[in-house]
Structure formats: C-alpha cells, structure tokens
Amino acid sequence: MAQPRTYSTNAIILKRFPYGEADRILTLFTPYKGKISAIAKGTRRPVSRKSGHLELLCLSRLHVAQGRNLDIITQAQVSESFLHLRGEFWHMTCSTYLAELIDRLIEDDNPYPEVYELLTLALRVLDADAQELQQQRTAGTLNAAHERDRSLLLLRFFEIHLLSLIGYEPLLRTCAHCDAELEPVENGFTPTLGGALCPECSHLWSHKISVNALKVLRLLQRSSWAQVPRLHLNEQLHGEIEHAVRGLLRQHLERDPESWEFLAMSTRH
Numbered sequence: 001m002a003q004p005r006t007y008s009t010n011a012i013i014l015k016r017f018p019y020g021e022a023d024r025i026l027t028l029f030t031p032y033k034g035k036i037s038a039i040a041k042g043t044r045r046p047v048s049r050k051s052g053h054l055e056l057l058c059l060s061r062l063h064v065a066q067g068r069n070l071d072i073i074t075q076a077q078v079s080e081s082f083l084h085l086r087g088e089f090w091h092m093t094c095s096t097y098l099a100e101l102i103d104r105l106i107e108d109d110n111p112y113p114e115v116y117e118l119l120t121l122a123l124r125v126l127d128a129d130a131q132e133l134q135q136q137r138t139a140g141t142l143n144a145a146h147e148r149d150r151s152l153l154l155l156r157f158f159e160i161h162l163l164s165l166i167g168y169e170p171l172l173r174t175c176a177h178c179d180a181e182l183e184p185v186e187n188g189f190t191p192t193l194g195g196a197l198c199p200e201c202s203h204l205w206s207h208k209i210s211v212n213a214l215k216v217l218r219l220l221q222r223s224s225w226a227q228v229p230r231l232h233l234n235e236q237l238h239g240e241i242e243h244a245v246r247g248l249l250r251q252h253l254e255r256d257p258e259s260w261e262f263l264a265m266s267t268r269h
Helices: 089-105 113-139 144-165 211-222 235-250 259-268
Strands: 006-019 023-030 034-040 059-065 071-080 187-190 195-197
Touching (some): 006 034, 006 089, 023 089, 089 113, 144 235, 211 235
Parallel strands (some): 034 071
Antiparallel strands (some): 006 023, 006 059, 023 034, 059 071
C-alpha cells in the first residue's frame, strides 16, 4: 500500500532560516517523526497567514505534504506560543539552549517521544516561571534570584534526563570504573567514563565532586520535575553541578553549544 503523501503532526520549531526570496526552512521536533526539516513557503511575506504560527520555539499543529527533498508545510496553527518567556531575556536564552541541545544531540528522522515531552515540559515551566516573574515585578515583590535558581535546576534536570533518554544515562550511584556502590563521602567524577567514581578509583582522575553536588544530581535524575523541591543552592554548588553535567555533554558534542556563552552572559546580569 502506498504511503500517504500528507500527514499532520505537532511540532516545536527549533530553528528557522531564510530560503529564496520569501520562504523559510524550519527544523522541527515532532513526537513521532523525530527531528525533521521542512519548508514554509511564503512565510517571509508580510501577508503570510502561516508566519505567526511558525515562530521560533512555538508548539504548533502542522499539516505537511511530503516533498522530494524537503517536506512542505501547507497549514499551521499555533497551540502554545509561550509568550511570557519571550518577554524575559533569561528565560528565552534558557529555552534557546534547550532547543540547541535537541538539535545537536538528536539525529534526524529518529522518533524520541519522551524527549519531545521533556522539551514541552521544560518550555511550559520556563513560560510559567517567566509569568510569575512578571507578576512579581508588577506587584513590587520581585525575587529574581530565586527564579533564576529554579531555572538553573531545570536546565540540569533537562540535561540529565535528555542524556538518559538518548542512551547516555549518567552513573551517579555506582562507581563508573569498578561498579562499587558509592558512599556518602567526597567522590570523584569523570565525564570520560560517564559519571562518578569511588574514592579508590578517584586517584586516576583529578576532578572531585562533593557530597551535596552528587545528592542534587541524584535527586534530579530519579525525580519527575513535579517532585523536585524548590532548592536554593549557593553559587558554588550551582557551579559544581553545572561543571559535572557539561562535562558529560561535551563527550557527545563536537563543540560547545553557542548558547553556553549567552547563558554565562545572562547569569552575570
């Protein structure tokens, strides 16, 4: 039986760039087709009806026709636009980073429905946090530091779960070298082997990880986001956790994500 020439799908727009005089090529992340590229014809024209439904990081319902080289988006209807995060530079930077990770780590045409749900969850959380921040600013009760704490935890949660879902689950409970159960003491950590090391094996690598940092990483790994408490970590502990997870990501990326620099700039402001 011939395959249908059209299909409908939900999709998050990860990237887009101009093509020709009036078109755009979009990188889409879908639940059951994975990451795909498609062309949206005429969307750079001011009169385009589809353009507003294909904004970066929107979640939209698409009707798509299969093409010879690129699929063609024939209809688009935005489902969730995440307007609040677009009004907060920090939250938008976080969202762009998550989209870049998906684009870099997920191969084309491989479905990862759980990763799609993870990204959808993260965008919803960032949008809700941005809305809360805006409401606090209006009410004069702004606590940006606590909101940023929450976002940083979300990034680490996303990174750990993304690695696990694509087959690179970090080893945080047993030694990545000898498989011994890790005790609540200062252990080692090596991205090369994919996780933590017991004290006996730590002498082989110089990087150490504190008891508290390993506790937070384990909490993020074993919990759903709804189960993660509103932790307020000091800057040193945030930095230690970030260093460990980014080391793991570097093992699977050809180069550092461009968004890391923007995140660092945003954190300083």
